[in-house]
Amino acid sequence: MLWGILAIIALAALFGLLLGLASVVFKVESSPVVDQIDALLPQTQCGQCSYAGCRPYAEAIAAGEAPINLCPPGGENTVQALADLLDVEVLPLEEEEEAHEGPIVAVIIEELCIGCTLCIQACPVDAIIGAAKQMHTVIESECTGCELCVPPCPVDCIEMVPVKQTITTWHWPEPQYDVNHTPAGNIFTTIDQVLAENAHP
Amino acid sequence: MSISTHIQRLWSFPGGLKLDGRKQLSNEGPIESAEIPHLLEIPLSQHIGHPAEAVVKVGDTIKKGQLIGHAQGAVSAPVHASSSGTVTAIEERLVPHPSGLPALCVIIETDGYDRWDSCTPLISMDDPQHKNLHALSAEQITDKVAEAGIVGLGGALYPSAAKLETARKKATDTLIINAAECEPYITCDDALMRNRPEEIILGILLIKKIVGARYCLIGIEDNKPEAFKALSDAITGYERAIHEHCEQTIEIIQVPTRYPAGGEKQLIQVLTGKEVPTQGLPMDIGIICHNITTAATVYQAVYRGEPLVSRIVTITGGAIKKPQNMEVAIGTSIREILDQAGWDKSRVDKIIMGGPMMGFALPSIDVPVTKATNCILVSEPGELATPPPAMPCIRCSRCADSCPMSLLPQQMYWYAKARDLEKIQDYNIFDCIECGCCSYVCPSNIPLVQYFRYAKNEIWDDERERNKANLARERHEFRQERLEKMKKAREEAARLRKEKLAKKKAEEKQKAAGGDGEKLPASSHADLIQEAIARSKAKKAQQQAQKRNTENLTEAQQKQVDEAERRRKKR
Amino acid sequence: MFVAQSSPFLKPELSVSKMMLVVLLALIPGIITSVWVFGFGVLVNIVLAITFSLLFEAVMLYLRKRPVKVYLRDNSAFLTAVLLALALPPLAPWWLTLVGSFFAIVIAKQLYGGLGYNPFNPAMAAYAILLVSFPAEMTTLWTAPVMLGGHESLSLLQTLNYQLFNQLPEALTLDAVSYATPLDVVRTSVINGLASISEIRSTGHTFGMFGGIGTEWVNLAFLAGGLFLLKKGIIQWYIPVSMLATLGFFSLLFGSFELDSNPSPLFHLFSGATMLGAFFIATDPVTAATTPKGRIIYGAGIGLLIYIIRTWGGYPDAIAFSVLIMNMCVPLLDYYTRPRVYGHNVDEEQP
Structure with a gap:
């Protein structure tokens, strides 16, 4: 009896030691969870999550202080990806207002700009250039559409506009027509509405 | 005559379809010349790569062949005026594209004279011995091809000069000229071969000269016997020239008519048995492939000095009164051509640009002919399909059996539908050539090709978004760092000022107290130097901290900034 | 905004409904031979199975809120019914066909998601269930083939009477009309x-x-139908x-x-x-x-x-x-x- 117990204890100690050693020797370096979370966030740095930027939000999620559904620019996809990464349940997106359809960028109405540099200071990604008393300009390709430059502007000369779709950004849509969702009528009609219904009323 | 062939046998590709070619509709007659329209709309982007940039202004008088848009960057092609007249606008107009979105065009009001700009051929036409061909260097010809705005006219629209340049640098030993023209209805290559075989052969010689290929094979489907004969005769006619310039003759090989034999990868497989490595180029296996029309265009550029300002377009389909091939000035509206060819508007069902397998339905007929326009197919009701709603997939695997790339379209479809973008790449979606075989054979009418296009677009979009997010992160971190540094620098400066003030006070105190300290102690001298160093360091740090994100701008971004600057100065 | 139709535009050569129809056509020589060899029971089975299957299919489609007409026209339930009927013994009682059709269409096909989603062949799943549940009926009710001497053959009415009401003509036992x-x-x-x-x-x-007596001709006929399908x-x-x-x-x-x-x-x-x-x-x-x-x-x-x-x-x-x-x-x-x-x-x- 005693020997049995001792043997078991000895075995347990041995395997415990082995496991402990293995975890040290074969340690797998994985990038810290904060980096992984940060990589999934859209990096708009908009602060809509109430944190000072994407990385602080990532840190908060990692620390368990923030839920995963505070990022409107990332949308459902980001929530889904975060849920997958952290193995938690998908939460519905917390939205304060109607989300925008598609990406947006800031545009400065140049006639109104007084060159106060307030927006330049507000921009988290340095996408606005200009100097004091000189007109400012948004570099469109760098703008993340975070809207942080809108409130500081004293003359309300910054507008958020949807990014215009062009031939190069156009997309084949996902096919939507199958027997289970029969659309009404011919959804493909064009060539100028089949030459205005072949010139008949 | 002895045409020795090193091709001993033909290979085959998996899948493919036997289709009703319907080529006899349009392939009999001569190539008609379309009239120059009153207005030309010439898109600035008619190729893969960066759009050309307009070099003319509204109000400019221009001649035919004059440069109106110059190439931007390594992969791009210039655009030329296709008739003489006046530039009336440079603005966004509808262009032939499935989206129905507009793009930047140069609008020219033609003067009706069709006057050419001065053309400078590299070889004069009265050179029966083709001696001048010897004198030309590969660079000269490539430059001319680039200058003429020639792009792959088989449908790829890749700037030809860029492709030739790469091929020249790599060891390319086989030049394959694609004359298969495998899509139903289209006969523009056929018409060209029948009517202008000499131009093609001379063009091929020029291309061969650039890439330095040892072998040259023309692959043509066996449903075009007349074109085959015309080309064979032309090869015989130019035997001496060919002989002088090449070690091997130009071989013309008939391949079995089976769609898509004219796909670049399929034609290479049929002629050589080799496969282009995935995500690679034919050049990786020593092959370069060019379309037969491209060859003729190279001829025109070198022998006549004419840039690419017109092309042969097949006008065909059940609603066309007299299906035919027309040489059309680029920029001519499709409505004008259809009016010239004669069409029954009341019977029109669809208008397809390109063939029925890979073309797209035009969103409007008030769009211009571009370098890509090889065929306008105007169908009558019942001729082409408006797909009935898709039934569920019954896993019959007809799609896989017909796929020339040996893909599994059915599995790819499930993953596209589930938006599993990783899995669909495991099934090699990027090897799909969108030939349409799978959709055509699908008994459930599932628009497989569209699913694959959608999935590819989604993958590209995701990648773009990720890149953009990474860039934003970098810029944000840079900015945080800068703010941090600036803060530190300010604190440092404040500390120094304080110290100095304290010291001064102490000195004054000392003076007031002792009065005998006339001379500065030696140590304070060293202090002053230290102070100065510290000041300069702080200044430097401040300067460094002021380094901006806006220093390494790309060309396009810089341009946007410059424009803003210009506007600013104007005010 | 319009929806762009993606290529290809050529009219497709085949539809699910046509595909199933060609398979049904290819079954005809086998069906005729079966009727010749095994009597009218085969025909009765086919008619009953089609009726039950289409009925179940329609009800299920309706319950699953699918377009009933479209799916009925795909002929897949039709084909399943015929295949099941051909697998059943020629003298199968009507309720056997009913249970089989129910299992094939409702359980094996529609409950798994309908056309295209069933992992198991519906006709065979139903056959297997019947064989396990009703082994006697599934093995002893084979009518003796016409070429086998010493057996009586039943007329259409007599067959119907047996299959629907379980009544054989007087002076006839089951052994006299069936075989192993x-x-x-x-x-x-x-x-x-x-x-x-x-x-x-x-x-x-x-x-x-x-081959086996009687079944050899049936098999030969199905082989012919199969070659036709291959050729098509x-x-x-x-x-x-x-x-x-x-x-x-x-x-x-x-x-x-x-x-x-x-x-x-x-x-x-x-x-x-x-x-x-x-x-x-x-x-x-x-x-x-x-x-x-x-x-x-x-x-x-x-x-x-x-x-x-x-x-x-x-x-x-x-x-x-x-x-x-x-x-x-x-x-x-x-x-x-x-x-x-x-x-x-x-x-x-x-x-």
């Missing part, structure tokens, strides 16, 4: 060592000219050829050891539902493997299982179980037999 199928005889006698092949042959009740390109050769070849190979292999206790390959190929299975059941697109290699392995697996179950298993015929077992392997087969895509791993294969 060749596969059943072989399994119970030869394999249990009760009689040798030559002894059975001498009775003249089991072996026909080359509705099915590909992979599954039938590999299945028949495997079955033939193993019966030849074992048959050559002990000639007198193992029936010949020809007997295996032309008895029971071999040909029906090879060309019409194993090739069911929804439940079969899809890659070329996968289809060959799938067919070979069915052939092997048929031989094993017929020889050592507990049931006389084995098409249903073999097909169902291989149905289970399909996802695995499809995954591990993906063909080499153009341009992948080309280095060693370039000529």
